[in-house]
Amino acid sequence: MVEKSVIIIGAGIAGLSTGCYAQMNGYHTRIFEMHDNPGGLCTAWQRKGYTVDGCLHWLMNSSPGSEMYRLWEELGVVQGQQIINMEQFYRVEGADGKVLTLYCDIDRLEQHMKKVAPEDTRLISDCARAIRRFTRMNLPVLKAQELYSPLDGLKLMFKMLPFMGDLRRWGRISMKELALRFRNPLLRDAWLNMWPPEFTALFMLITLATFHQKASGYPIGGSMQVSRAIEKRYLGLGGEIKYKSKVDKIIVENDRAVGVRLADGGEHRADYVISAADGHATIFDMLDGKYINDKIRGYYESLPIFPPLVFVSLGVNRSFEELPKMISGLVLTLEKPVTIGGGERKWLYVRIHNFDPTLAPPGKTLLTIMMESNYPYWEALHKDLARYKAEKEQIADTVVSLLDKRFPGLAAQVEMRDVATPVTFHRYTGNWQGSFEGWLVTPKTLMLNMSKTLPGLDCFYMAGQWVAPGGGLPSGAMTGRYVTQMLCKRDKKRFAATTP
Ligand SMILES: Cc1cc2nc3c(=O)[nH]c(=O)nc-3n(C[C@H](O)[C@H](O)[C@H](O)COP(=O)(O)OP(=O)(O)OC[C@H]3O[C@@H](n4cnc5c(N)ncnc54)[C@H](O)[C@@H]3O)c2cc1C
The missing domain is CATH 3.50.50.60 (FAD/NAD(P)-binding domain)
Structure with missing residues (x-):
């Protein structure tokens, strides 16, 4: 044939x-x-001896035991690949010096959150219970829904029945709505910074369940x-x-x-x-x-849509070995809001790639800073290339000086700076409005x-x-x-x- x-x-x-x-x-x-x-x-792209990684925080279902893992095997992604599972998702540092660590282990996370925010004990228990339940869920991904027979539909219903209550309950709430239910400001900030505010809380809880299982790791x-x-x-x-x-x-x-x-x-x-x-x-x-x-x-x-990003990368002559390896890094609460790239920022979200030695020369570290942005602002700015470039420089200056406050001496250790804007993402991938995930x-x-x-x-x-x-x-x-x-x-x- x-x-x-x-x-x-x-x-x-x-x-x-x-x-x-x-x-x-x-x-x-x-x-x-x-x-x-x-x-x-x-x-990823190369800059002055550093590899700027423009994407992966975690590869969902990168360890055996789920249907999704089978796809990664079929596509040859996981064979022979070193995949690491970190103990911490990220850490929020309040302006008052208080710290909240989002541990991947649910028991540890629950205990820690309750210690930091006893006033939110009930909601914390509720979230932890849902995350534990989702650890038992194996999402069906092998077959296109368009091709489901009535029997497939019945099997699916049967498989998902134990989770229906939680799927409905958490699927109805956005990340922002959930965040605002926490009375403790640090917990509220932590949930607000996890994912875009309109995103359903359900997906985040499912993701946290996979972190607990060490099932969504980072490929070195x-x-x-x-x-x-x-x-x-x-x-x-x-x-x-x-x-x-x-x-x-x-x-x-x-x-x-x-x-x-x-x-x-x-x-x-x-x-x-x-x-x-x-x-x-x-x-x-x-x-x-x-x-x-x-x-x-x-x-x-x-x-x-997932908003477009201003994505700042810094190559720093510093090891950051004193910090734990974190999937998503630090959320730094700024002393006062700062305008960067057309938007007011209360936090700076910095990913410290101290977990992947392949991205920087020995003893040095790649940092990436993701900031949600707005496509029309950058599209207009790009029409005047001199202003566009100046704005990028200004952003790098501001970010470096903010980070220097948290990591004294950092400004002098920066040896590579790179700023990608929503226009960059659009130019290189064609994605509408520069969206980073559809x-x-x-x-x-x-x-x-x-x-x-x-x-x-x-x-x-x-x-x-x-x-x-x-x-x-x-x-x-x-x-x-x-x-x-x-x-x-x-x-x-x-x-x-x-x-x-
Ligand atoms: C900073 C960042 C962090 C992320 N973190 C994660 C993460 O931790 N885990 C995760 O799972 N996902 C993550 N994502 C999202 C993930 O990268 C995307 O959702 C996914 O890669 C999209 O894949 P795609 O093939 O659908 O689209 P794309 O990656 O957009 O691929 C489309 C391809 O089509 C090409 N193309 C477009 N127009 C044309 C044309 N006219 N002719 C020829 N070729 C064309 C483009 O060049 C591109 O190669 C992240 C994304 C970003 C930017």
Whole structure:
């Protein structure tokens, strides 16, 4: 039988995963990627001897025991990879010198929070009980919901029944709502800083459950290591990647996707086209907004997204060995609010990469500082390059001087400074508004299962964070598997997955 051909747009985690699964199922695939590296948002860059890691804090379900782990095995991410599990998630330092440590172990976390905030004992117990319960949950991720039979539905209901109460209860509350229920200001700040405020508290509690189980670790080598591992798996399966190949248009004939036209004018044809690139650009630019309905338009008009970031990186000639290894680092409460990058900041959130020696020369450390920002502000500023550059310098100066107060002498030890803005993220990955993870999962959108096809357009599919609210690397891996299952169903093939 002649292999059917598939063109995939984008070599982010979703595009690479789609390529791997499609190759495993006998499709001939080619990925067109506009950048010269794989990974999309899951990336890193070199600066003055430091590797700036632009993404991974934790790889969800990186240890055996969950369905998601099986996907990481199939994609060749975890084999031979050193994955570390840290004891602390992060630490909030109040302006008054008080400290709250978010331990990964739930018993320790519960005890510590109650000691710091006895007035919140009841709510702390409530959260800890939910986290403990979620440690027993194994989220079903192997099969696309679109392909569920009534029997699959029943099995799922049965499997999730013990968790339904907690899923409903915590799914209805946003991070901000939960944070504001704490009376203790440090606890409130801790929850406010964990994740964007509109995000559902449920996802955070589930994530904390995986930290307790040592199931969501950090792969030494960081983001690019993970992206390269999946790229290697894909190439090993016989796939092809064309780098520096930006897709301008999806070629459509008689309402059927038949190929792509690149920015250099080259045209390439295939039986199927799968976009694993930005959703907005795919729908409104590559397809000129011709294949859409009110529901999909509504997503882009009203659903909240993970905000774009100002991402400051510093290479510091200092070991930070006195600090514990922390997944997300320190939240420093500023003495008074400071305006940085168009927004007022009460906290500075600094990740100290003292856990990964591959990112800095011996005895030195990479620090990264993530600040939620606003795309229009940076888009406007970028029109005047001199002002844009000056603003970036100013941000680096401010951040360094704030950090120097917490770590005296640091300013003189900084040997590398790098500032990425929402415009940078957009330029390098094409993500709409510079978003760092696609759609937020809010209490309103928790149950949303977005379509991976577009109305009226045949032979076309979408994978990645713009069709899977919540985003993250798992969404890329899963949606790659799902669209391949959908192709197999259509071509009456039995879906198969292998491990290397
Ligand atoms: C600072 C930061 C921290 C994060 N932390 C974590 C974490 O700890 N854990 C986690 O799971 N996730 C994390 N994420 C989120 C995660 O990185 C993303 O959700 C995920 O990588 C998205 O993958 P994707 O393949 O769907 O999209 P993308 O990564 O956006 O990939 C899309 C790809 O398509 C390419 N492309 C776009 N347009 C075109 C075109 N026209 N032609 C050709 N190619 C095109 C892009 O160059 C890109 O390679 C983080 C992200 C950031 C930025």
